[in-house]
Amino acid sequence: MDYIKGVVHQELDGFTEDEAIRANIITFVSFTLNRYYSEHYRNQNKNYHITNDRSVDPGFIERPTEQEPLVRNTDAFFSQFVEYPGHPNFPFLALFCPSGCANEGKLDQAQSRVLAREGKKHTQIIKSFYGENYNTRSAAFIIINKKIESFLGPLKFGDSGGRVNQIQTYLEVIGKNYNMQVFRKAIEENGYFGEKTVKAIKTFQKNILNRAGTQITGVVDQATWYKILTRYYIAIQSPSRNDASDSPTQQIPTSAEPKAPAPTGELVVSVYKKGDLTPIPGTQVEISDMNGNIIRRLQTDRFGNIETITLPALPTEIRSEEAGGAQPAQGKYIITVKHPHHEQVRVEYVKIHASSKATPEIHLSPTRMEDMSPIKTIKIDDSKPAVGKQFENPYNISQLSIHPLSFYSTYEFAHGYEPNPHPRIGLVIPDTIRLHLVVKKDLITGKWIRTRARTIEVPFVEYVKGVLHKEINGFTEDEAIRANVIAVVSFTLNRYYTDFYRRRDQDYHVTDDTSIDHDFDEHHLANAQEPLVRNIEEFFNKYIEYPGDTFFPFLSQYCSGTGVKCAEKKQMEQTPAREMARRGKSHLEIIKHFYGSNFETTTAAQIVIHNELYSFIPPLKLGDTDKRVLNIQHYLDVIGKKYDQAFLSAAMDENGLFGDKTKEAVTLFQKHYMKLSPGKINGILDLKTWYALLTRYLKVVNNGNQRPMGAASLPLHPAGYYMPHPQYGLVCKTFLTLYGPRSYCYYTYFWEMNHSYYQY
Template sequence: MQDGFLTVSVLDNLTNRPIEGATVNIYSNPESGERSSIVYQNLTTDSSGQVTGLKLDAPDIIFSQQPSDVRPYSQYTVEVQIDGYETVLVDGTQVFPTVESRQNVPLLSKERCRSSYSRQNEEVYNIGDNTLYGTYPPKIPESDLKPLPPPTGFVVLDNPVVPEFVVVHDGLPENTSAKNYWIPFKEYIKNVASSEIYSTWPEQTIYSNVIAIVSFTLNRVFTEWYRNKGYNFTITSTTAYDHKFIYNRNLFDTINVVVDDIFNTFIKRPPTSRQPLLAQYCDGKKSQCPNQMTQWGSKDLGDQGKDFEAILRYFYGDEIVFEKAPVVSGVPVSFPGETLQVGSSGKYVKTIQNQLNAIAKSYPAIPKVKEDGIYGESTAESVKTFQRIFGLPQSGVVDFKTWYEISRVYVAVTKIASLNPTI
């Protein structure tokens, strides 16, 4: 066994604000026939709604470096309780060796609660296996270039745009009883990548898989694939049609930081095509997919030192080009194009200072700063604290990934979403 790590973040499901003083218990999920045991008991969330850096047993890293019959991650149950809210259990939180897992736990006020429960007074989220280990249907092959929607479609896009939300249908397209979830775009990509690949893989392998996932998803958005078939969602959670999405699953820092860095990058083929490539893939062991990326193959190329561009060109062809979505919707101000750091000044610094101060009302551990448009040491310290809470590298500078994560949290804590999380 090796050490893995877990941070639990507890939030109010309606306001997205952290809940201080919640009780967190962690239980082991043993193999069949063994008894569960309590690993951590009566932990208390801090002012950021978190318990951080919990050390947990995980299988040896070798089991995630090659196909194996041994589950390469440990599974735990996270239980959260506090007066005034329904108790929540997350059953199956995954912990890999050497990697920080981050489990968000949304709590529903007892007054607002209207869900059905599998236990009395408890809401239970069941987290399924990673696709590389579990049993899921293989992707049904389809053309990687789609007809574009007519001008009368649901939305008309001149260029690919990163949407604020992805509407995920949690089942087969024709299953009308399956729920639709409104998931912020970045969180959706992180969820899929955490469900489709292993967080212990080489960084460039993770980059290549994330870009493929982004391209596939943006193709579904840009071509309105399901909308034009009469459905009211963007994409499904089934591997036969799209990629695996597991509602409220834990994420991994090694994957999160890559998504934050590159969530608007996609590939196209041929270069004259406007639409992102429907970048299909498979594991390459349990199923095969000629002329598409294999996940284990991308891992082997990463082990050989190939960068993400070389990996993706190997599978999808030398003619692919890499582009960035020119507009990111759903954020107050787009990234200015250059990193903000000590010595920077101007309106973009003031924007960040304003957003950090607004976030600090919900996350009081973040020091408030003077909104003067001057990036001094106090602003850098506030940024570092934000980065620590939200799992970003603690550089104290506002680069692309930090800018958009600050924007995401700012929108979440200052705007009570008018969209229902399930429809």
């Protein structure tokens, strides 16, 4: 309350128009509650709720010279706030300015005075700036001295009951502390608002509230109630009365609150040109609730991003696979993107999860004004519960070839290198996955989701993103997400390298039939979640290997662990994995818990992108210097020139040294293009940053038909084809399992870790 008064006296000094003051007070309260309950600064690892930096927060005076109209209206309206349309009880981030911002969806303080002088009420003033669908609401409780107090409605002569008795009790304590008999007399009416209580209230309003004339009403309005309440707490803490035995309120612990705050999450929308992903600044982005009520209207900056905003979110435990068709509307939004020179796009059912950040990307195709087509609509579908999972024996690997010569020819392929023992073989992440989308029906409504099957080709990492945005959308626990990433990668690599479907005369690697494979979200970019994207890009090169140091990806099956159980079959259950992560278990501990203590994870050696081979590199940081740093600087330079962002191109000035300019470029790339949360931005070129930078670089050069730098062209040759250096061949392995020895062979790009040719 003192904070709001400090803000009001700083921001509204000299205001005398009651309705304008009230509109501004409600705005300040709403803004402050939003900052508090969204933990805006705590999410940035800062130990405060708000600042007095007037460029981002309200101004504040610590010890203001109190002005009567400001104090009176603050006492009367500090419990009211603006709520988000369609989301009752959650305070709107009500922005404002001194003047000149009425057309920006902010409250213009100078203009609010004009409207008040024209006879407008405070609610009308608020609606005139924020929109007709914005309403005000009163808070239910306030915490004072670690106690919950409920706001009272007006009490007047003739009323009776517990609330009246509560006020009389407060007045009695104040009367004893101030030695004012008139206050102590009210308790004699024992819950009835009679003449003694009226007299006590009028005396309080005159002597304590400094009211005069018609403002002395004898009615307990909010301002009077709050002042009585605060004077009561001063009285019970005074030396003459240091116990609270008369308190009719409920004692609560320090950390308790009257009501759990509504969950919130963050949203930042990015708009890029389809193809080379050039940012499109000045794009209008409208965020609406699922009823179509516009909540915010924003514009993209030079990076193609809107400002990060906080909105009501889906509760932590809501998960699409489990909830089926009965999910709440809160936390789901419609995003509409408009630009005069690009197509218009509307995305429905974008999700924001509690304590998380949604980072949807919208890719627009250019268009001419005269060729404006109807708005393109994308619907984010919810996963539906799987009827059941078909268990596969993960050790029953069909043998492509078990002829002994197949095994030996693999090592003859290594150009005379005869290791003893045999060198390890590391798999390469394939370029794309051919995904068969099956016919699907909604199990809840019975409606067809997809009436015709089709096959699409998806880049490997994008496939993993599509799977996990469908199956664990809403997970925020890093270690649980990582365990799921590794399981999906391992399963998919197994399907790919065993040619599971191709050996059944099917021209694809995997399906989205959830009874045997994984679900898949075709529109995962428009529903991207920062924790999922960040962990996928950091762990997509890891997989579970079969026991025995075989380096072959395990068929890591899993299920939700809620509607479908599978732990007894040595498969991972996703929701229990989440609980394990909350208890501090690492992703490897989660994997071993479900699949077995003898299972380990390993790392792929390289990845193929656009038929070019790229080796994974160790993290690069300030002070490092070699050709890999030069490659990274080249990537930054190409992107910077294409996007007209000199801070990226400046890294090239350091010519192979990871200096301050390179660190700044990497840091800003992580912030503006990867949209990492503040605590995850480190200026280090780790795997996720390398992959995000490389793939964006390739979008630019491939769109411009340029030759990428830092890649090895990858000719495809049949098994046994002799080359000076091994790149592609038939690999055969034999290992012991619970079912006896198993041999398998597969065609793959491979890397012999002990071969000097592959060492830096």
